[in-house]
Amino acid sequence: MAGRLTLSAVVGVVVIGVVSANANTSAGGGSSGHGTEGSSASAEHDTTGTKDPGTPQAATRKKVSIDGDGDFRVGRDIEPGTYRSRGNTDGLCHWKRAEDTSGDTDSVLADAHVRGTGYVTVKATDKVFKSSGCKAWAAVGAKAQGSPATRMTGDGGMFRVGVDIAPGPYTSTGNTDGGCHWERTKDAEHGPNSILAKDTVTGTAVVTISTQDAYFTTAGCNDWTKTA
Incomplete structure (x- = not known):
């Protein structure tokens, strides 16, 4: 009788152990699998930005x-x-x-x-x-890059040197009543230190736009032509 009770107890322990191991394997495998899938999905959304329209990248595109x-x-x-x-x-x-x-x-x-x-x-x-x-x-x-022109409209406003117009010497002729005004500037901040040179001209206006200039502004002038 004692022998039979001992054998039954052993069999019970083995059965419980097997059931417990299977349950742990099933739970662990399912949790790990779903966890990996969830991380991948989050990474995809983060990469595309479809769920975060307020990201800096999206804001930059809108502005x-x-x-x-x-x-x-x-x-x-x-x-x-x-x-x-x-x-x-x-x-x-x-x-x-x-x-x-x-x-x-x-x-x-x-x-x-x-x-x-x-x-x-x-x-x-x-x-x-x-x-x-x-x-x-x-x-x-x-x-920015462009195909710099060698002619510009005398009342055309600001031209970006090296992008809109090529540097070099320019001439504008036939300006009357002192209406031709031009400026060479080092930036587009329009501050007191932005201007490198400026002039208001009657008759023929001549200016050399340097490769170091950032912008050239012309107002009230006849058209400018690069002379060299």
Whole structure:
């Protein structure tokens, strides 16, 4: 009798052990498998960004242009960078960079009226960019490339050196009443230190645009032609 009881006990222990092992294997395998599948799915969503439209990458894609009218908060409504507005023909386009949103005259960092094409660099330290009566502004890359022209419209506004126009000597003839004004600038911030040289000319205007210049602005002039 004692022998039979001992054998039964042993068999019971073995059966319990087998059932317990199978249960652990089933639970462990299912948990591990689902866990791996869940990680892969999350990685795919994170990579595509389809479930996170507020990511910096998505925000950057949405902030590459500015409407021609309105106040835009830097870093929130628009990203800092250089923007270009083209096709302003009536001279009513006016923009401002400001250090705060008070609207006070003292808060204005730079401003300009645009006829033709205008460029402006909105800095990360600016608080607001204001635009009125302008065509839409589009962001331009710091390393943009183009086919530089050797002629430019005398009332065309700003031209990016090495992209819009080639550097070198230019001449504009037949300017009357002192209406021809030009500027060579080192950036598009339009600050007091941006201007490298400027002049207002009656008759023939001659200027050499350097390879070190960033922009050339012309207003009220007859067309310019590269002479060499």
